[in-house]
Amino acid sequence: MTTDAAWIEASVARFERPLIAYARRILGDDDDARDVVQESFLRLCRQPRGEVEHRIAEWLFTVVRHCAIDHLRKERPMHAIADHEPAAETSPPPSARLEAQEANTGLLGALASLPRNQQDCIRLKFQQDLSYQQISGVTRCRSSSPTARR
Numbered sequence: 001m002t003t004d005a006a007w008i009e010a011s012v013a014r015f016e017r018p019l020i021a022y023a024r025r026i027l028g029d030d031d032d033a034r035d036v037v038q039e040s041f042l043r044l045c046r047q048p049r050g051e052v053e054h055r056i057a058e059w060l061f062t063v064v065r066h067c068a069i070d071h072l073r074k075e076r077p078m079h080a081i082a083d084h085e086p087a088a089e090t091s092p093p094p095s096a097r098l099e100a101q102e103a104n105t106g107l108l109g110a111l112a113s114l115p116r117n118q119q120d121c122i123r124l125k126f127q128q129d130l131s132y133q134q135i136s137g138v139t140r141c142r143s144s145s146p147t148a149r150r
Contacts, residue, residue, distance in 0.1 A: 026068040036067040058137040
């Protein structure tokens, strides 16, 4: 049996990157995403291990989601919308950019047209590889899939 500190370290090693990516999608900012994930791991440190160990992925994604939404509610009015885009290190040729843009436009447009909670469900499934049951726990939406245990 590992110690609680070792378990926390293993959890950070396993989930930090996917949680940052998930928070970044919600918040649109790397620094804010890192702050939210850090807060989530601090909350994990305060939780009794036995209460969350068996559902760690679901618990962490739920806490990150709630922290990110809280952050948006508190911080969005205080931030001006940025008028610039980050500079790319290396740009692909224009034809490659156009092809990629055309390929993604339909999918991203369809995804953006969905309600926020449905977008979250799709991202948790295909970007974070959570099961339907875990997604149901994170989003508090009931799973109606016959293969919800996958």
